[in-house]
Amino acid sequence: MRLLLVEDDETLAHAVAQALRAENFAVDVARDGVDGQYLGETGAFDAAVLDLGLPKRDGVAVLKAWRAAGLGLPVLILTARDGWSEKVAGFKAGADDYLTKPFRVEELVMRLRALVRRAAGHASTxxxxxxxxxxxxxxxxxxxxxxxxxxxxxxxxxxxxxxxxxxxxxxxxxxxxxxxxxxxxxxxxxxxxxxxxxxxxxxxxxxxxxxxxxxxxxxx
Missing domain, CATH: 1.10.10.10 (Winged helix-like DNA-binding domain superfamily/Winged helix DNA-binding domain)
Structure with a gap:
């Protein structure tokens, strides 16, 4: 499973990427919205983990651009913004799941596996x-x-x-x-x-x- 992680916090991005790799994921990392949008549109990923508060282009704009381009990969929003309005904006833009910081890596892993499994058409775990x-x-x-x-x-x-x-x-x-x-x-x-x-x-x-x-x- 290959994932795209779009996160501007260098320390957090490194920690999350290492934790996901320990669970057998292949992880590509983008540090801003412009690079994240480009990688999402040109790479081959099973799912994306997307922060909302990104430099250069925010996560909602990135997600809207992906969906407008016909990109159907599952997207999990990972952000410190826990307000209902932010969640609504994320889901309206095309998010498949939402996880707020701080979080447990174990939960992130299980959510990602579930997203990829369902995207492949499998109901059972x-x-x-x-x-x-x-x-x-x-x-x-x-x-x-x-x-x-x-x-x-x-x-x-x-x-x-x-x-x-x-x-x-x-x-x-x-x-x-x-x-x-x-x-x-x-x-x-x-x-x-x-x-x-x-x-x-x-x-x-x-x-x-x-x-x-x-x-x-x-x-x-």
Whole structure:
């Protein structure tokens, strides 16, 4: 899962980004509204965390611009503004959720996972693909009832496939969702990750669609 964090407080942005990365999220950070709007419109993100009190362009204006441009990614507003009028303005601009500062990172993580899960069309917090189960609330994978140990990058690739199980996911989409910023996400490195996942969950669970991408298929 790749997130866009738009927050001007350097200390808070660093702390939140590090906490989210510890939960296997890939995080790109923007420090003002202009950069945040640009990254949101040009990058490939599963969700955005957006502050309202941003320099250069405030969060409501950024969100309105995203929605006017047809950008449908889930947006969670994270702000110290806790007045009802600010919340109404945020939701009217197109926000999907709202969390006020101070907050617990655990709550932010759970809200983001719920937003991404619902955006992918899953109502249940537990997504099954045969014996492989993804608990979206806890962020854990199980195979035959036993936990699957994954690196952060393996987790993000498998999550991308799991949310679109039985459907071919293009290589470019996987790379965009699994790697941060300008990190190396070429096809060779992705093939290495896929090979490691196959060893952990079963070679026949991930099919290769030549010239397109990969499909996580339902197996007993």
């Amino acid at each position: 537990r997504i099954g693909c045969g014996a492989l189960v993804f608990d979206t609330q806890l962020g854990t994978f199980e195979l035959d009832g036993l936990p699957v140990k994954l690196t952060a990058l393996e987790w993000r690739v498998l999550e991308c496939l799991m949310l679109r199980k039985d459907v071919v996911v293009e290589r470019s989409r996987i790379v965009e969702r699994a790697y941060e910023g300008d990190a190396d996400g070429d096809s060779n490195s992705l093939e290495v990750i896929i090979a490691r996942l196959r060893r952990k969950i079963g070679h026949d669970r991930i099919e290769t669609e030549r010239g397109r991408g990969y499909r996580l298929v339902t197996r007993p």
